[in-house]
Amino acid sequence: MTIEKDCLAVLAEELGPAAKAFLYRQCRNHLKKEPAALEKADLDELTKWCAMGVQMALGAQIAENVKKSLMALK
Amino acid sequence: MKIKRKLLLSYLLIVALFVAAGATITYNTTKMADLQNNVKKQVEINNNAYAFQSGLDQKQFGTLMYGTDNTAQGEQIIVDSANTMMPAESYLQTALADNPDLAAKFNQVVQLDSNQINGAITQVYTICSNNDNNETQKYTDIWTQLTTLMSSVSQADTKLAEVRNATVANVDSATQEAQNYANVSLIEAIAFLGAASAAAVILSVVIGNRITNPLKKLADIAHKVSLGDLNQRYYLKQNTDVKTGDEIDELVNAFRRMVNAFRMTEALSKDGDQPEGTDKQ
Numbered sequence: 001m002t003i004e005k006d007c008l009a010v011l012a013e014e015l016g017p018a019a020k021a022f023l024y025r026q027c028r029n030h031l032k033k034e035p036a037a038l039e040k041a042d043l044d045e046l047t048k049w050c051a052m053g054v055q056m057a058l059g060a061q062i063a064e065n066v067k068k069s070l071m072a073l074k
Numbered sequence: 075m076k077i078k079r080k081l082l083l084s085y086l087l088i089v090a091l092f093v094a095a096g097a098t099i100t101y102n103t104t105k106m107a108d109l110q111n112n113v114k115k116q117v118e119i120n121n122n123a124y125a126f127q128s129g130l131d132q133k134q135f136g137t138l139m140y141g142t143d144n145t146a147q148g149e150q151i152i153v154d155s156a157n158t159m160m161p162a163e164s165y166l167q168t169a170l171a172d173n174p175d176l177a178a179k180f181n182q183v184v185q186l187d188s189n190q191i192n193g194a195i196t197q198v199y200t201i202c203s204n205n206d207n208n209e210t211q212k213y214t215d216i217w218t219q220l221t222t223l224m225s226s227v228s229q230a231d232t233k234l235a236e237v238r239n240a241t242v243a244n245v246d247s248a249t250q251e252a253q254n255y256a257n258v259s260l261i262e263a264i265a266f267l268g269a270a271s272a273a274a275v276i277l278s279v280v281i282g283n284r285i286t287n288p289l290k291k292l293a294d295i296a297h298k299v300s301l302g303d304l305n306q307r308y309y310l311k312q313n314t315d316v317k318t319g320d321e322i323d324e325l326v327n328a329f330r331r332m333v334n335a336f337r338m339t340e341a342l343s344k345d346g347d348q349p350e351g352t353d354k355q
Binding site: 012013014015016017018019021022025053054056057058062 | 331332334335336337338339341342
């Protein structure tokens with residue numbers, strides 16, 4: 001599995017069908033790259049932005065879950 | 075635990091209660107059948123002891139007739155008495171084998187019959203067939219033997235009465251025991267029926283509530299979400315935090331994920347491509 005698919009799987013646990021759009025948006029806007037080009041080195045930055053976005057939209061508890069799950073991919 | 079497994083376990087619990095009730099009642103019924111067989115045996119022993127006793131009395135009467143010049147009639151009665159006593163003796167020897175006390179008493183009777191009673195009868199035969207003695211001496215000797223015979227028959231009657239009384243006591247005891255088993259069976263049947271009914275009601279209420287309560291809450295939240303209230307995710311989290319581990323749990327998680335997706339989609343679309351907050355970092 002690629003990093004993109006791993007991240008999608010993790011995000012889909014909390015965001016369901018919105019995971020893909022959310023991941024694409026955070027990658028393009030904040031990491032300035034396509035999700036397919038994600039590397040392990042990007043995970044720290046991606047985790048930070050994803051957790052922040054989820055916290056704003058869904059709350060701290062879900063953001064914490066997302067953060068832990070993404071960090072586990074490292 | 076999955077709902078199906080919970081229901082199956084509840085069903086098995088109730089079935090187990092009925093099986094336990096069935097096993098207990100079957101055990102009691104088996105015991106009662108054993109007691110019934112024992113009662114039948116005791117009655118048979120009693121009847122045969124009575125037959126043996128009648129045979130002895132018959133034998134005594136036959137000897138008396140034989141000794142008082144009614145030889146043909148007396149002999150016939152003695153032969154008839156032997157025919158009555160032989161099968162009774164045979165049955166009693168076998169049936170009393172497992173009861174040493176009664177067997178000992180009956181053996182004493184058999185000994186009396188073989189030695190004293192039959193001995194006296196043989197003596198009467200001998201005296202009657204001996205024509206050398208004068209009549210007075212003859213009847214004196216016969217009377218002596220008849221006295222011995224009557225005394226022995228009386229002793230045998232006493233022993234046989236003890237055997238028969240013991241069988242009556244055994245029948246009373248077995249009847250009482252059977253009555254106890256019947257009472258216990260009735261109480262156990264009522265107790266198991268009550269326990270099974272109580273278990274069925276309690277399990278129905280508990281499992282029913284555990285299934286329907288979360289579903290009712292979920293239906294209420296779904297209704298509100300369908301009207302556009304996406305903040306229901308907070309309510310959902312607070313009220314479904316208890317993990318049941320069954321399909322209801324899976325349904326709640328899926329529903330929560332769906333509400334999250336609505337919420338995130340709404341955030342992503344709020345200002346074009348920007349989810350709220352993230353563009354400000």
